[in-house]
Amino acid sequence: MSTATEPITELVLPVEGMTCASCVNRIERFLGRADGVAEASVNLASEQATVRFDPSRIDRSGIVETIKAAGYDVRPQPAMATRGRSVEADLDATEMARAAERRALLRDGLLATGIGLVMMVVTLWPGGIGLTMEQLNLVLLVPATIVLLGPGRRFWIRALRGLPHGDLTMDTLVALGTGAAYGYSLAITMFPAAVTAAGIPLDTFYETGAIITGFVLIGRWLEARAKGQAASAVRALLRLRPAMVRVVRDGAEAMVPAAEVMVGDVARVRPGERVPVDGAVVEGSSAVDESMLTGESAPVAKAIGDRVTGGTLNASGMLQVRTERVGDDTTLAQIARLVEHAQGSKAPIQQLVDRVVEWFVPAVALVAALSFVTWMALGPEPRLPLALTSAIGVLIIACPCAMGLATPTALMVSTGRGAASGILVRDAAALERAARVDVVIFDKTGTLTRGRPEVTEVVVVDGDVPALLNAAAGAERSSEHPLAAAVIRRAGRAGLDPERAMVTDFAAVPGGGVRATVDGADVRVGSARYLTAEGVAMDATSEALAAVAAAEGRGDTVVWVAVDGRVRGALALSDGLRPEAAAAVTQLRRLGLEPWMVTGDREPVARVVGAAAGIAPAQTMAEVSPADKAAAVTAIQARGARVAMVGDGINDAPALAQSDLGVAVGTGADVAIEASDLTVLGDDLRAVPTGIGLARATMRIIRQNLVWAFGYNVLLIPVAAGILYPFTGWTLNPALAAGAMALSSVSVVTNSLRLRRYRPPKEG
Numbered sequence: 015m016s017t018a019t020e021p022i023t024e025l026v027l028p029v030e031g032m033t034c035a036s037c038v039n040r041i042e043r044f045l046g047r048a049d050g051v052a053e054a055s056v057n058l059a060s061e062q063a064t065v066r067f068d069p070s071r072i073d074r075s076g077i078v079e080t081i082k083a084a085g086y087d088v089r090p091q092p093a094m095a096t097r098g099r100s101v102e103a104d105l106d107a108t109e110m111a112r113a114a115e116r117r118a119l120l121r122d123g124l125l126a127t128g129i130g131l132v133m134m135v136v137t138l139w140p141g142g143i144g145l146t147m148e149q150l151n152l153v154l155l156v157p158a159t160i161v162l163l164g165p166g167r168r169f170w171i172r173a174l175r176g177l178p179h180g181d182l183t184m185d186t187l188v189a190l191g192t193g194a195a196y197g198y199s200l201a202i203t204m205f206p207a208a209v210t211a212a213g214i215p216l217d218t219f220y221e222t223g224a225i226i227t228g229f230v231l232i233g234r235w236l237e238a239r240a241k242g243q244a245a246s247a248v249r250a251l252l253r254l255r256p257a258m259v260r261v262v263r264d265g266a267e268a269m270v271p272a273a274e275v276m277v278g279d280v281a282r283v284r285p286g287e288r289v290p291v292d293g294a295v296v297e298g299s300s301a302v303d304e305s306m307l308t309g310e311s312a313p314v315a316k317a318i319g320d321r322v323t324g325g326t327l328n329a330s331g332m333l334q335v336r337t338e339r340v341g342d343d344t345t346l347a348q349i350a351r352l353v354e355h356a357q358g359s360k361a362p363i364q365q366l367v368d369r370v371v372e373w374f375v376p377a378v379a380l381v382a383a384l385s386f387v388t389w390m391a392l393g394p395e396p397r398l399p400l401a402l403t404s405a406i407g408v409l410i411i412a413c414p415c416a417m418g419l420a421t422p423t424a425l426m427v428s429t430g431r432g433a434a435s436g437i438l439v440r441d442a443a444a445l446e447r448a449a450r451v452d453v454v455i456f457d458k459t460g461t462l463t464r465g466r467p468e469v470t471e472v473v474v475v476d477g478d479v480p481a482l483l484n485a486a487a488g489a490e491r492s493s494e495h496p497l498a499a500a501v502i503r504r505a506g507r508a509g510l511d512p513e514r515a516m517v518t519d520f521a522a523v524p525g526g527g528v529r530a531t532v533d534g535a536d537v538r539v540g541s542a543r544y545l546t547a548e549g550v551a552m553d554a555t556s557e558a559l560a561a562v563a564a565a566e567g568r569g570d571t572v573v574w575v576a577v578d579g580r581v582r583g584a585l586a587l588s589d590g591l592r593p594e595a596a597a598a599v600t601q602l603r604r605l606g607l608e609p610w611m612v613t614g615d616r617e618p619v620a621r622v623v624g625a626a627a628g629i630a631p632a633q634t635m636a637e638v639s640p641a642d643k644a645a646a647v648t649a650i651q652a653r654g655a656r657v658a659m660v661g662d663g664i665n666d667a668p669a670l671a672q673s674d675l676g677v678a679v680g681t682g683a684d685v686a687i688e689a690s691d692l693t694v695l696g697d698d699l700r701a702v703p704t705g706i707g708l709a710r711a712t713m714r715i716i717r718q719n720l721v722w723a724f725g726y727n728v729l730l731i732p733v734a735a736g737i738l739y740p741f742t743g744w745t746l747n748p749a750l751a752a753g754a755m756a757l758s759s760v761s762v763v764t765n766s767l768r769l770r771r772y773r774p775p776k777e778g
Contacts, residue, residue, distance in 0.1 A: 022052055025074060026354070027063045028089040029056065029081060030111070031172060033234070034184035035371035035418025037086065040176065044084040048072060051080075055360045059422035059763075061112075064359070085175030112242060119235035122165035127228025129157045130749075133221035147216040151203040158220035162196055166227040182375040184414055190379070191409035191748065192226050195219035198402055214396050219406070219748075226410055226752040233756020237415070240423075240763035254325035255346055259290040262334065275340055283333045289322045292339040292346075300331030304696070349695075352438050356429040357422075361442035363716060364421045370724075374414050378731065382408040385735040400736070403745055407734035411751035412727060415759040420719030423766040428712040431769055436695040437705040444691035447675050448709035450656050454602055454702065455647065455669070457661040458613035458620065459571075459589060461679055462627050462699070465496050465662075467589035469504035470570055473561045474583045475554045482583040483508050486575045488515035488532035489539045493522055497573060500587050501539075525614040525639035527573065538576045541616070543637070550576040558584065569622030571615055591626045594700050597777040599628040601703035604775040605710070608655070612638050612646050612669070643669035660702055677702055704774040711772050719762045726758050 032038060038056045041063060045054035050071030056063045065077050078088045089111050133154055136143055145153065169192065172185040199218035202209050206216055258269050262280045272290060275281065281291050289302065301313035304326045313329045316322055322335055325346045341347065382405040389401035425442050432439055439445050456462050472479050487505035490498035491512050505512055520530040527540015529548070538548050546552060552574070554562075562572050565586035574584045599609045610633040611624045620636035635646055647657050647669050659666065659673035670676030670690055678690035679697060694701040734746045 021068065021070070022066050023069045025065045025067065025077060027065065027078065027081065028111070029061055029063050030087040030089050030115075032056075032058055032061060032086060033172070034058070034375075034414040035367065036181070036183040036375050036414055038418060039368055039372050040181050040183070041081055041084050041086060044080050045077070048077070048080045051077070057357070057360065057422050058418045059426050060354075060357050062354075064355075085172065085181075109242075112238065116235055116238045116242070119231050119238060123228050123231030123233075123235055125228070126161045126165040126224050126231060129161055130221045130224030130226075130228055133157055133224060137221055148203075148206045151199070151206070151216065151218050151220075154218060154220040155200065155203050158196060158199065158224055161224040161227055162192065165231060166192055166223075169227075169230075182379060184375070187375060187378060187409045187412055188226070188230055190382070191406045192223040194402060194406050194409075195223035195226070195748065198398075199223070214398055217399065219402070222406075222748050225749040226406075229749065229752035229756050230410075233753075233759060236756070236760045237419070237763055240760060240767060254288060255344075256288050256290045260284075273341070275337055277337055277340060279337045281335045281337060283328045283335060285328060285330050285332065287328050289324055289326045289328055289333075289335065291324050291335060291337040292344045293322065293335040293337045295320050295322060295333055296336045297334035298332045300333050301329045303327040303329050349433060349438065352440075353429055353433045356439045356441050356445075357426045359425075359441035359443070361421055361425060361446050361716075363446060363713075363720075364442075367417055367421060367720065371414050371417055374412070374417070374727075378408060378412040381731060381735060382406075389736060400739075400745065403748060404734065404736040404739075406748040407736075407746045407751045408731055410748050411730050411734045411746070411755050413723070413755045413758040415755075416723035416726060416762045417720070419759060419762050419766075420723045421716050423763045424712050424715045424719060424769060427766050427769040428708055428715075428772075431772055432705060432708055435701060435704055435708075436698070437701050437708070438693040438695065439705075440691050440693075444675065445709045445712060447656070448658070448692060448706050449713040451607065451658045451675055451706055452655040453608045453610060453650055454658045454660060454706070455610040455612050455650070455673070456627075456629075456699075457643075457659075457666050457669075458611055458615060458623055460496055460662050461660055462595050462611060462623060463589040463591055465589065465697075467496055467500040467571065467587040469500055469585050470588045471561065471565055471586040472504075472583065473558050473565075473586065475558045476580065476582045480508060480510060482575055482585075484510050484512070484515065485532055485535065485537045485577050485582065486539050486573075486585060487512035488517050489520070489528050489530040489537040491515070491517055492520045492530070493528050495522075496589070497571065497587055498528070501573075501585060504585070524641070536578050539573055541572075541614075542574055545574050545576050545581070548576075550574075550579055550581060552581060554581050554584070562586070563618075566616060566618040567622070569619055569626070571619055591623060592697065592699055594698050595627045598699035598702055600777055601700060601775045602706075603628075605703055605707055607703075607706065609633060610635070610650070612643050614638055614640065640666065641668060644672040647672045658702075658706070660699075677705070700774065700777070707774050708769070708772050711769060715766055715769055719765055722765070723758070723762055726754075730754060 029041065035058060038058050041056045042054050045051050045063065045065060050068045051065060052068065053066040054063060063081065067077065081088055169185045169189040172183065173189040176183055176186065199220045202216055202218050209216060255272060257272055259272050259275050260282045261268055261270050261275060262282055267282060275291055280296060283289050295316055295318050297318065299317040302316050302322055303313050304323065316333065323345045385408055386401045386405040389404055390397050393400045425445065428445060429439050459465065472482060474482055483505040487502045487510065490501045502512055516533050518531045520528065522528045523540070523544060526544035527538060529538045538545055538550060542552055562584050565572055570586040570588045572584050572586050575582050602609050609629050611620065611627065611629045612635045613620050615636060617636040620634050621631055624631065624634040638646055643666060647659055650657050656674045658675040658677055659669045660677040660679055661670055662678065675692065676690040677692045677694065679694045679699065679702070692705050734751055736745055738744045
């Protein structure tokens with residue numbers, strides 16, 4: 015195994031030939047033993063192996079050979095002939111291969127089923143179509159052999175691959191079942207006299223073996239078709255990007271393939287067209303539908319300087335966009351990779367399933383053998399047909415596929431549905447944690463509020479307004495805080511130019527304020543608590559204090575300005591509540607969640623904003639520094655609550671890391687997924703309850719799938735073994751067992767597809 019200090023690379027490979035969870039366990043076991051592999055996770059639903067490895071000890075070809083040694087193939091991936099096409103090319107190649115496999119499954123399934131049904135009609139035809147039983151069996155041997163060596167050949171090849179290693183899979187069960195039916199029938203056909211002398215009827219199972227093969231293949235076709243629907247999210251995202259781009263070069267307009275667009279190219283986007291690149295508007299104005307990115311259908315106004323994302327829809331107006339990112343660097347490609355990563359990850363609940371499935375197929379083979387021996391010893395005459403029927407039924411009706419698909423298919427559909435709503439999930443474990451959240455803590459500035467404050471009032475204690483604004487804007491010039499930008503904008507409206515000031519010795523104190531030397535003067539801007547800690551006497555006039563108190567009563571944030579150790583005034587800033595904040599809080603309450611707000615702002619401001627959002631005073635924490643927000647999360651967790659922290663993913667990083675679930679809101683095209691478990695691409699807070707609600711619905715579907723998959727096997731395997739025969743005389747026809755097995759897998763995938771219709775809780 016790789017050590018923590020070694021460089022680790024991640025590789026995702028499309029695997030062919032997996033049919034059940036036993037295949038997954040086998041590949042993971044082989045990869046886990048390979049030198050240089052740190053971690054391997056194989057997903058049955060996405061048919062992918064995600065391998066983390068040390069490239070100095072093993073390379074891609076070594077990993078591919080390890081998978082082949084396990085008895086499976088790695089689907090060839092196209093070379094990246096043109097930069098920026100790898101994601102789409104890989105997906106196209108994978109989809110083409112899967113489509114070819116689906117066609118082959120359907121073709122072979124219909125062929126085997128058709129041959130089996132014709133054989134059944136011939137067998138049941140009154141008078142045996144004029145042939146003796148011996149002659150009829152010889153006739154049936156030909157089509158049965160065709161099915162065995164044709165459509166049924168895949169089961170034997172895959173079953174035989176695992177025998178040298180003692181591995182049993184779903185293919186092993188099907189091969190054993192159909193092989194037993196064919197072998198028994200062949201013996202009767204070749205030695206009819208001996209069979210008759212032993213008192214055994216000359217009835218054969220040729221048609222049963224053919225129908226079993228056909229039903230299993232048709233079931234796998236239905237399963238593959240449903241899995242294709244579950245995995246459609248990534249393909250749907252990438253297809254939003256136009257294949258051709260209208261580029262303006264040297265004043266002339268030309269249509270070029272998207273793969274040939276370079277950074278710096280100017281793309282012209284007409285009304286009704288999709289934006290082909292990530293870039294900035296350099297000419298024109300329009301409204302752009304960004305629903306594919308944020309899930310919000312209301313168009314967003316775009317003008318010169320605004321950024322647009324490839325795949326969004328230009329609703330009106332002509333835009334010219336200078337390309338900033340292309341190919342695999344685009345937001346769309348990043349999102350596609352993140353969704354693929356999440357879909358290929360494994361949820362903690364899957365570990366229990368893996369342990370059960372590891373012993374499931376051998377246990378089924380043992381039950382089949384015991385059933386055969388029991389009926390041979392205790393069954394009524396003729397014993398052999400009954401014993402063989404029960405053993406074949408047990409082998410065929412068992413369905414580890416359903417157990418293997420129960421979790422990953424639900425996760426695939428869920429992450430795809432989330433991406434369509436502007437919610438990215440880091441991995442399956444994050445989704446499982448999201449479903450268990452009890453408390454949701456919101457940051458205030460830039461999360462509950464718009465994050466674009468404006469100066470609403472300038473309170474002068476000593477001096478005049480221009481001097482106060484010039485000092486404050488000069489000190490804030492190097493700060494990235496939204497309040498700093500508001501101060502600079504206000505100074506600009508007063509005709510001042512903060513860029514002309516000589517600023518040195520700048521320093522920012524998180525949760526407090528900033529200090530700098532502005533034109534030779536020592537300037538401090540921040541909260542009253544910060545200035546006091548800096549040794550500034552807060553000796554403001556009563557009029558100024560009254561004005562500040564009134565501003566805070568309105569919910570405004572107040573920053574004080576001190577120059578050379580003396581208070582010169584204060585600035586009141588208003589950052590409006592996001593229009594959907596109250597609706598989001600209502601939705602959270604409908605989910606049974608407890609909303610909190612934690613902010614570094616003063617108590618009066620926090621109370622006003624919290625009340626407007628619908629958060630109770632008892633769940634509002636004010637004057638909390640960024641460092642102390644993590645401690646606030648810990649305090650709530652100490653009550654036994656599981657906490658989601660919603661913030662900007664940067665200033666709130668310690669709290670996001672401490673929380674059970676970190677949610678970054680408003681990251682837009684930067685896709686700051688590393689800062690959180692859930693990332694909301696837009697700035698609509700209603701995506702938070704949507705994401706948590708979707709996670710809960712996903713876990714509910716997974717539990718339903720597992721109950722069905724385990725319950726199906728627990729109930730029907732004993733029936734196939736003949737447990738009802740002594741009481742009712744009923745046995746299970748192996749062909750019906752094959753149909754039930756096929757429908758079991760399909761039902762699990764179909765149930766998972768219901769997540770595509772998930773709707774968030776009502777707002778009111």
